[in-house]
Amino acid sequence: MILTQLPTEFEQAKPIIETIEAAGFEAYFVGGSVRDTILGKPIHDVDIATSAFPAEVKSLFKRTVDTGIEHGTVMILDHGNGYETTTFRTESGYQDFRRPDQVTFVRSLKEDLKRRDFTINALAMRANGEVIDLFDGLADLDTRVIRAVGVAEDRFHEDALRMMRAVRFASQLGFTIEPATAQAIADNAQLLTKIAVERTRVEWEKLLLGQQPVRGLQALVASALYRYMPQMADQAPMLTKLMALPTWHLASVEEAWTLLVWLMGLPNEAAIRQLLKAWKTSNELIDHVMAAWQVMTALQHDSKLAPMTLFKAGAAALKTANTVANLVGFGQPQATIDAAYEALPIQDKHALALNGGDLLKQQVVKPGPRMGQVLAQLLTAVVNGKVSNESSALLDFARMVADTEND
Missing domain, CATH: 3.30.460.10 (Beta Polymerase, domain 2)
Structure with missing residues (x-):
């Protein structure tokens, strides 16, 4: 050719x-x-x-x-x-x-x-x-086939990550792993524990972001390779749910991990952090996924998100959360979420028209934890529309909060 x-x-x-x-x-x-x-x-x-x-x-x-x-x-x-x-x-x-x-x-x-x-x-x-x-x-x-060069077991003993690469290519290319290669993966799946988590994570994320992820997941489950991935040994039910979703395609690792966390049914932020730490993901990704999980939890119970939920999540995590929520059946039109976020009085805490220095200068509070508490109450009041984001109005509100605390 x-x-x-x-x-x-x-x-x-x-x-x-x-x-x-x-x-x-x-x-x-x-x-x-x-x-x-x-x-x-x-x-x-x-x-x-x-x-x-x-x-x-x-x-x-x-x-x-x-x-x-x-x-x-x-x-x-x-x-x-x-x-x-x-x-x-x-x-x-x-x-x-x-x-x-x-x-x-x-x-x-x-x-x-x-x-x-x-x-x-x-x-x-x-x-x-x-x-x-x-x-x-x-x-x-x-013929759209993934076949090891020579003896498959030899190739996987040389680098056990190749087993993950096989299932990842099944997803990315929409190919089928030929029987002898698939059998060698099943026979040697436990060798995946020899591989650095970071290397495995890259292949896992690429699989989830592939054009035909279900094909890769089917190979992952058939070979039991998933059992040797961090905190995945008992996740056959989650993988079954994942494969059963209507045709889906994820656009980012943030969406991928948010979807996994949701389908795993993790109960709280501590469990989410434990999972993502086990996979050695970045702190930025952990924060993003936890924010998206909080939004999904709120969406599941109320279609109208509270202003502080919108504010704390931020635009990126809101989009991730709603994308995943739509995949699992309870999301909203993205335009609705975007409009609600844009309607917030402020989208960033630094946009607050009063800061700690102003509180000290006006002798509203003294340096210490109380200053942070007052600023947090100001931020909540502005985001919820109870106080306008103007320095004079915020100063009056801050004095009221401080006086109430002192009573």
Whole structure:
């Protein structure tokens, strides 16, 4: 197969390959960018594999960065772009099921491609668009099949994360995992515990954001792979609910985790935090999901959200909450939520027309916890429309609050 219309990203990278070839070495585009080009999907990073050893690659270009030179990877900087260029290599001795004990640089493209995870990712392409297919990856692309290169169990023992990648590709591409590969995942699922949570989380999130997530979830459940994911061992009921939802597609990791938390039926913020901490998510994501969960809890009981619920959540979490609520059956038109939020007197606490310094200057309160309490009451009063957001009105209200406390 020769691809005659190459994406701009490949055209821009051609001089890299041509420079390497002119020096007497082989060089090819490899990996997901080749696969996605054949499938007609947009590509992102362009990766290059070459028979040139790292020192030889570095000698050919003025600007390079040793991004992973111990594994043969050099970043070539060219016209504002960076191209990861990796020497053909073989790997051996995967004692931790995550990384090789030994990497050996070789001059053979076939030796390099045979260590790849799946046949659809073991494709190489020359600068002229000619696809090199040594493991029937084109046939598997045509039949929409995910098949391990060589012996599936060997591939998963080399890097157990490949099992998660298989179910993730099922979701992203809408492909089916072929029986021998699927059986190897089921047989080796427990090896997922050897993988860093952060790596597993990336694949899990990509699965949930895929075009056909149910296909990936079905493979996840059939293999029992989910049982070896953080706090997921007893979540078969949640996964069943997830797969049973009407056709759905999530747009962000915030939506994904909010949906999971909701379907798990977690009882409170402490349980939500515990789950998300176990998955090593960011504090920002935890705060977002908890805010969205609070909005969903309110929406479930009352279609009209209270002003302070709207204010505390903020626009982003409100959108997440309502998107997920619509998926599970009790959301509202997004325009209704947006209008209610925009109608708030203020959307940010910093927009309050009176601050702590003003309270001190006017001798309403003294420095200390009480100042924060008065400001919180001012904020609530403004958001609820009980006091206008004007300094004189707020000052009067603050004095009243302080006097009441002193009585």
